[in-house]
Amino acid sequence: MTPMIDVCFQIIIFFIVNMRIILPEGDFDVTMPRVMPTASRTAQADDIPPDAAASAQLPTIHIHLYADKNGNLVGIKMGQRSIGSFRGLRRQMREICANDQGPAAAVASREVKLDFDYNLKYQYVMEAVSHISGYLTDDKRTVVRMIENIKFGTPRRSR
C-alpha cells in the first residue's frame, strides 16, 4: 500500500503547487460612444445625437481626467470646476444625487461622460468609475449605487 500512497501524495502535491488562488472580481457597466458606420466616418462618434430617451433625462455630467507624461493623474475636473481628489469627486456626486431626490433616482436618470487623456493609467479611470458609481455605507456592508450610466468620451492625446 505504501507505493500507492506515495503516488497519491505526489499527485496531491502537483495539484497543490499548480493551484491558483483567484481573488473575487467585480464589474462596472460602461457605455461607449456610438461608432459611425464604416461608409461615413466623417464625424466624430461623440457628435452623434444621443437616444431620445437619454435626451429626456437630466443633463449629462462631464468629468475630465488629466495625466502627466508618465500617465499619472494630475487633475480632475467636473465641467469647469476642479476637484482635488477622488474623494472630493465622490462627495460632489453624492450632493448631485441628493439633489436628484436620492441615489435611486440618480441611478435611473443621470449620465456621466468620462473623458481622459490617452496615456492616463487605466487604474485612475477605474478609480474614477468606482467613485462615481457608488459608495459604501458607514458599516462597510452596503453599497449605495449612484450612477450606472457611465459613458466614455473620445480619448485625447496629452498636450
Next chain:
Amino acid sequence: MRMLSQRTYRSSTDMTPILDITFQLTFFFMLTLNFSSDIQSDLIRLPASDIAKPAEGHLKASITIQTLASGLVLFGGDQMAIGALRGPLVRERRTMRKVLGHSVKDITVIMRADRDVPAGKVQEVLRVCQSVGFQRFVLRARMHEG
C-alpha cells in the same frame, strides 16, 4: 528446561483511511483546478475597487478580452496587437451565433486590463469590439475591502 516462548507482538496501521483521505483530496483538486488563463491571466494586475458588482452569474453570454501592461491584447489564449484583434473577434462572434445561438447584442465584452496600461489603449480595444458589433461592455476590477 522449557523455554518460555516469547511472543512478539507487531502492530500494523490500517492504511485505508489515509488512502481514502488522499483520494478525496485528489478528487477535490482535480475538480477545482483550472489551468486555463484565457479568462484570468496572471500577467494582468487588475485595478481595485470596493464597490464593483460581483462578477458571478449576472451575464448571459460573454467574452473576455485581456489587455496587458505592454498594450498587447490577450484573447483566446493568444497575444496580439490591437490591430490584429478584429479577425479573432469576428470568428468568435460567428461561433457564438452558430453554435450557442447568441446574438451579438446579447454578448457582453468583459475587459480585464492591467492597471498600468494607458486608458486610451483600453478604449481602442473597446472600439474594435464595437466595430465588430458588440454593444455591451463591462470593466472588471479586483474587489477589495474598503
